Amino acid sequence: MGEKVREGILISWYVYSEAGETPISIAYKPPSLDMDLPTISGNGKQYAIRELSANPYWDNLGHYRLSDVRQYGRRTRCLFDVPQEEQDGSFQINIPGITFLNREESAPVTLPIPEDREGLNELIPWQDGSVRILGIARLKEPRPAETGGERDEVKAVGRPEVYINVTAVHEDRDLTLKGLLCQRKLSRGGWEREQYDFDGKGNLSGFHIYYDEGDTEVTLKFHGAAFYWNQPYVMRLDGAEMASVPVFWEHPL
Structure with missing residues (x-):
């Protein structure tokens, strides 16, 4: 109107x-x-x-x-x-x-941690589109992460991490990915939310995923997908x- x-x-x-x-x-x-x-x-x-x-x-x-x-x-x-x-x-x-907003949570997916970089073709489906994991790379220089110290002080420590590249796919529609949440399963139980990246056009392009020393794989789940239909x-x-x-x-x- x-x-x-x-x-x-x-x-x-x-x-x-x-x-x-x-x-x-x-x-x-x-x-x-x-x-x-x-x-x-x-x-x-x-x-x-x-x-x-x-x-x-x-x-x-x-x-x-x-x-x-x-x-x-x-x-x-x-x-x-x-x-x-x-x-x-x-x-x-x-x-x-228009944008399709999805509340459903994906099934967990487990990815091996490579020595360098490995190309992938892992598909995570939703009703209105799918997210494809294109690759996973081990980052050589760990980024600082905040953690609690003595007397609730916040300290920056280096944690190992991998990076995954993601994109939106659909058989018939020209989709881009505008939103997605990623969580990693912790060895001690529970899930940790990971940090996402956007490219210069505002499309969600990947995630920084921390892991613990000695881990050989990461288990992830995704929710809150937002697919933009061009x-x-x-x-x-x-x-x-x-x-x-x-x-x-x-x-x-």
Whole structure:
């Protein structure tokens, strides 16, 4: 739905999966990630998202129900920088893609610790995409890690680690990996969360994984996968009222 306001054009979109199991979202304010954001175009121009220091229209993501949206639909509101004198006429929303959010936890996977580097083809599946582990490398120079010392002092100590490269894969969709949590099984019991890396385009590219001296393998599990589908879509907003219409995200432009 579109609404003309003093600061621009305010768009509300309601996104849901017909299966009702996997949350999906159209991200417009990704934290510290370099990704294409939605725009709107009209009057021969393209307008970007506008962020105000005190936005009277901002609200949290929440669950809302319309007559044509299932109860698990999610609303997002976004303000576009369209001056009042340019708000007449028709506009279209240009959406570069959507994100599939997965809560399921993967089965544990055990990887041998190599002497140097070893290429892998380990597939970790979810409903909406898979994560492929491309390789594992033993790092020669251990990075400092914080640990508790005497009287709760924090000390930096060197711990051995390996690095794994990961990517998102799917038979039919052009996916990138925007989020994933990795945990390592500890020999004393329990799990330790490992540190992730992003590339220059904001895609999650790998994990730094600590291990204990004498270990020959690491056992990992993953959860919180966020797959971004590079699937452009255009929705038209016609007329002064900019009435809402349902759009089914199945076909490319």
